[in-house]
Amino acid sequence: MSIWEYANPKKFIATTTPLVPWVMGISISCLVVGLVWGFFFTPDDFRQGSTVKIIYLHVPAALMAINAWFMMLIASLIWLVRRHHVSALAARAAAPIGMVMTVIALITGAIWGQPMWGTWWAWDPRLTSFLILFLFYLGYMALWEAIEDSDTAADLTSVLCLVGSVFAVLSRYAVQFWNQGLHQGTSVPVATGERSVSDVFFVPLLVCMIGFGLLFLALVLMRTATEVRARRIKALEARMR
């Protein structure tokens, strides 16, 4: 028995359907615990005041936004190499979720930026590379939508995902180069200091991250199952003709 057995659409649905409620349940528990803990039971930061609490949404969302693309990359590779339909559909299913995560990270970042930097938006390298990531998601999804034949769409989006990943890394490097060179006035997002802040902040953050990760997993499983069923309907319709 190999793991590829689960790449069979029917087997996939049969295996994952009972799992989804559990994953979803744990994820929601983690989120509730993490967010409530973070929002109500941690002290205000002496420098940032209560605005620091947005970190419980911002950081996990940012993390998942990147990981979603990474997952799509792996799923695309599996499709190109082994041609399992489920992996192509999983990549398709992950894209909108990743995009929403990117948007959440951008919006919470913007909301945070207003009190911290006095501006909603700055062309900071990290912010900028997220904007680019958002564009990649947009293009990837648009290509899926634009092509009628599902296998063709899967092939082309996989190629795009591969090439896009290389360029995304390159962009990230470019953006850092660009901004550092021009000497940005605002402080870099608190990538440095914050984690050194006591566990009071860090533990609930960790819980939230786990919650977001599981939420992503549950959503991907659900959406993949939906894509599989949509494909099944299409196949059945084709047969009826």
Added chain:
Amino acid sequence: MTLNVSDLTVVRGGVPVLAGLSFSVAEGQALVLRGPNGIGKTTLLRTLAGLQPAHEGSVDYPEDTGAYASHADGIKGQLSVKENLAFWAEIYGNSADESVYEAFDLVDLKDRIAGTLSSGQKRRLGLARLGVVGRKVLFLDEPTVSLDGFSVKLFARWLSEDHLAKGGIAVIATHIDLGIEAPELELAPFKAAPDAASSDEAFL
């Protein structure tokens, strides 16, 4: 050299259209594909030419000997007739000699910009391309569309005397009579059953 097709299933838009096709065409022979509109002639020819993968079964002929002519001619309207032919000849590493223009009655049109040709003249130019590629196995999709009676005869003459007689092979989809001697293959019996295995079968 022969073209061997065995147990072929061809798919279009995820749906199998023809299944269980087997035939072989020997050197110097042509095969005429017949069948009503939408039976799958174009799909079959594209599969034979290697533009799309066979869903099942195999297609076998020596590599780099095939050439395909589709409904569209691949003619550049901005180039002259001569330039169009010279381009394709060069791509295939040949040169377009005078006899091709004669065979397809293009001598007078040689320096005309292809965009100003009439539909039949354009089609003659598209067919003349086959005369310069120097390939042995031709897959022709309705080659005589828009041609008048005289031009159809010209084409039939070129096909039998200049191509088949020199050891070529041709598979031709057509609705009209070409006036060449060739076995016909009626495709209707090979129509794929609606529940035949498709590329989506994993989802059913």
Added chain:
Amino acid sequence: MTLNVSDLTVVRGGVPVLAGLSFSVAEGQALVLRGPNGIGKTTLLRTLAGLQPAHEGSVDYPEDTGAYASHADGIKGQLSVKENLAFWAEIYGNSADESVYEAFDLVDLKDRIAGTLSSGQKRRLGLARLGVVGRKVLFLDEPTVSLDGFSVKLFARWLSEDHLAKGGIAVIATHIDLGIEAPELELAPFKAAPDAASSDEAFL
């Protein structure tokens, strides 16, 4: 209602191609244009349809009764068969009723995206457009290209029973036999002499 053409000269790319054409087609009649590739059938039909001006002579039929069908079908690949027909019907202020689908054997294809049709199916859809425009005078340029024998008969039946029998007129350019009773006009004798007056004559 008749279509009267008198002493017509038609021009293509500044060069006259046909000259001195006169004919008339009465209600309920069709006229089949014959002639080798490049003689000027398409040019003539475009002139009759009013897409290009007559160089000399006159074309006369009641205004807003003509419809033209060219080599290209004007089908939108992204729309379904039904949507394509409904669009043209609406443009002409009509509606596409069931009988048109039957007349052109499109009932099964009604909800298919037109881009996935085979070439013959597409052409049938293009012809079905003529069934929804409700025009009396049709100018048809090689309507049966790519059609199989059965579809040609379908079209001939529609033309004679649903169009001509109801007082329509049709001028049809074709290279194959349509199987309808209609006078034929051979265009070769009307080929314009190379020194015939052209639009550039002022420079000669």
Added chain:
Amino acid sequence: MIALLKRDLVLAVRAGGGFGLGLSFFLIVIVLVPFGVGPEAEILTRIAPGIVWVAALLAALLSLDRIFALDFEDGSLPLLATSPLPMEGVALIKGIAHWITTGLPLTLVAPVLGFLLHLEPSAFGWLLASLALGTPALSMIGTFGAALTVGVRRGGLLMSLLVLPLYVPTLIFGAEAVARGAAGLGGLTPLLMVAVITLASFALLPFAASAALKINLR
């Protein structure tokens, strides 16, 4: 005419999210400028009105060549020309359809992008108003340009060349209205000029476009 408008909108949506795409091009152009110019907020604030307008113009431009080209290639255009629809109506509808798929979504999203370029807060209203009044002119002028070049292969670039000078007045007045609004000077005069250009385009250009189409079909 409604049928044609409906069809064009349906086609725009079917062909892979027509609306979304014009919009994302606009977005991307605006995002690219800081990459070129650098991230300093003061500079961006200063050039934002001009850049948003230039981006709107380019987004409109990029989709122009499809207004008639697709209909020309598949033979619909001669069929429309011999149909009972007047050619002026066809041109008008094509312009309107282009605006609905490009200008309208672009106008709605422009404030968000002004924000990325650190546009002065007081200018947002002016930006919205000037785009709402000005983008229809861009679509209609573009339709005329597309009609002029419809038979020409590779007409896309030729058309840009013809259309861009025609866009200049709209661009100047539109950007000026926003810039004055940002400076608190009141941009009513340029805004009015934009409105005049739009009205005049819709009153006159359909006739010119129709003439150009008929000539190109000959």
Added chain:
Amino acid sequence: MIALLKRDLVLAVRAGGGFGLGLSFFLIVIVLVPFGVGPEAEILTRIAPGIVWVAALLAALLSLDRIFALDFEDGSLPLLATSPLPMEGVALIKGIAHWITTGLPLTLVAPVLGFLLHLEPSAFGWLLASLALGTPALSMIGTFGAALTVGVRRGGLLMSLLVLPLYVPTLIFGAEAVARGAAGLGGLTPLLMVAVITLASFALLPFAASAALKINLR
């Protein structure tokens, strides 16, 4: 392969001045910016490197969709795919032809336009070098984008959406090289990065483009 390159260049010239048009688009975009932004010299000097680069990028972008679309529509592409030319070679040649008709003339004329935008005199050399090294990458990346979207109707805008984020690194390094040159900081590092991107694009993207083409022709 030479035959294909020759044909594409001849077609570009025949189709109404291929070279001239890409160039004039570049020119017009650069001329439009002062209309939008206002004529102050200091601001223009400041944004000139970025604007020239963004304009080059848009000029390249505008002609991308024709790289394969025309060949697809008239049926040449399946014929090329069944010809002895490897598809990678076709993609490579198409990229080169696009560069010769767009990137090359644009690079040659860029200094003149830099002048219109009051570019710092010390930056002209950097501008020329960065465009010469960077525009080939724009063409090759664009060829990949065009290959991805070749079968798709209205692929033009979709392609822009896919290609523009891929253009970001080239744009940043290119504009940065000029900006640093203008500031007298020495733009060698970004220039080197541009060269690396170009080399890598030409080494790898023909394969990706060829894969995409084959899939689209299926």
